[in-house]
Amino acid sequence: MQKVYIRLEHISKSFGSTQVLKDICGKLYKGEILGFLGPSGAGKTTTIKILTGQLKATSGDAYVLDIHSNNIDETIYEQIGIVTDNSGVYERMSVYDNLRYFSRILNVPKERIDYLLNRVGLYEHKNKLASQLSKGQKQRLVLARSILHNPKVLFLDEPTSGLDPSTALEIHKLLLELKESGMSIFLTTHNMEEATKLCDHVALLNDGKIVEYGTPKDLCIKYNTDKKYKVTLVNDEEYVLTSSINDIKTLINLINEGKIETIHSCEPTLEHVFIKVTGRELN
Numbered sequence: 459m460q461k462v463y464i465r466l467e468h469i470s471k472s473f474g475s476t477q478v479l480k481d482i483c484g485k486l487y488k489g490e491i492l493g494f495l496g497p498s499g500a501g502k503t504t505t506i507k508i509l510t511g512q513l514k515a516t517s518g519d520a521y522v523l524d525i526h527s528n529n530i531d532e533t534i535y536e537q538i539g540i541v542t543d544n545s546g547v548y549e550r551m552s553v554y555d556n557l558r559y560f561s562r563i564l565n566v567p568k569e570r571i572d573y574l575l576n577r578v579g580l581y582e583h584k585n586k587l588a589s590q591l592s593k594g595q596k597q598r599l600v601l602a603r604s605i606l607h608n609p610k611v612l613f614l615d616e617p618t619s620g621l622d623p624s625t626a627l628e629i630h631k632l633l634l635e636l637k638e639s640g641m642s643i644f645l646t647t648h649n650m651e652e653a654t655k656l657c658d659h660v661a662l663l664n665d666g667k668i669v670e671y672g673t674p675k676d677l678c679i680k681y682n683t684d685k686k687y688k689v690t691l692v693n694d695e696e697y698v699l700t701s702s703i704n705d706i707k708t709l710i711n712l713i714n715e716g717k718i719e720t721i722h723s724c725e726p727t728l729e730h731v732f733i734k735v736t737g738r739e740l741n
């Protein structure tokens with residue numbers, strides 16, 4: 459049976475009289491990426507903070523590697539990595555020394571530092587002071603630090619926000635490799651394309667509640683209610699047809715006339731699913 463690395467059981471969280479998480483349940487299995495998706499303020503970071511022992515839930519139980527979040531102590535940090543924001547970088551140390559410092563604490567061979575610096579595209583900046591890095595570069599340094607010790611579970615809060623597309627692509631490649639190697643990744647993002655590409659399962663969060671859960675593909679199929687088909691003709695013209703009687707007649711005519719090159723069904727994207735489920739845009 460697949461190992462469960464994270465369990466959220468009926469988690470609720472209030473700050474004063476404001477309830478920000480409402481009965482959140484979910485599981486993350488070994489070697490999977492679970493995406494927590496939702497607009498700003500939906501409760502994504504709060505969920506990570508509860509799981510990693512930085513905040514206490516008002517009710518419910520959360521477990522990481524079978525340890526209840528109320529019982530987490532520093533030994534858990536040998537098994538998990540966390541990327542929340544750019545904090546935790548020693549600004550007056552070089553990029554290399556930042557990682558060397560943590561590699562000593564975590565007993566990681568220093569050869570891994572160069573490997574990771576290459577992987578996150580910071581090798582050529584290794585002698586720069588961390589304070590001289592751009593926001594995106596600092597974000598990559600935090601990512602490298604978080605996987606230095608090859609943790610079993612990695613928490614990533616918006617890991618590619620503010621990164622240019624090619625760096626984001628490199629990070630995606632790295633995350634998929636980490637997953638392949640058996641790491642479990644709990645990812646929060648606003649970016650539905652990123653989630654579709656990376657996540658085995660996604661939970662759509664709105665106003666502190668999980669409003670949908672499933673694989674990105676299954677959710678897109680589930681919400682493909684007004685089915686559409688993209689038809690490309692031999693003369694390169696393109697049409698989007700629906701299942702209406704008129705469109706079906708048009709389709710039959712096009713087939714009879716031998717004018718069709720390809721037909722594809724147009725499933726909605728996760729973004730469309732989110733809008734359908736919540737009635738609101740993501741941002």
Ligand SMILES: Nc1ncnc2c1ncn2[C@@H]1O[C@H](COP(=O)(O)OP(=O)(O)OP(=O)(O)O)[C@@H](O)[C@H]1O
Pocket residue numbers: 473478496497498499500501502503504505
């Ligand atoms: N310490 C706190 N005290 C009071 N309210 C808080 C606290 N931390 C978070 N909140 C509130 O809880 C809600 C959820 O915040 P959270 O940071 O979890 O959202 P998020 O989904 O991660 O948003 P973003 O995508 O902008 O990071 C927000 O309304 C926020 O203002």
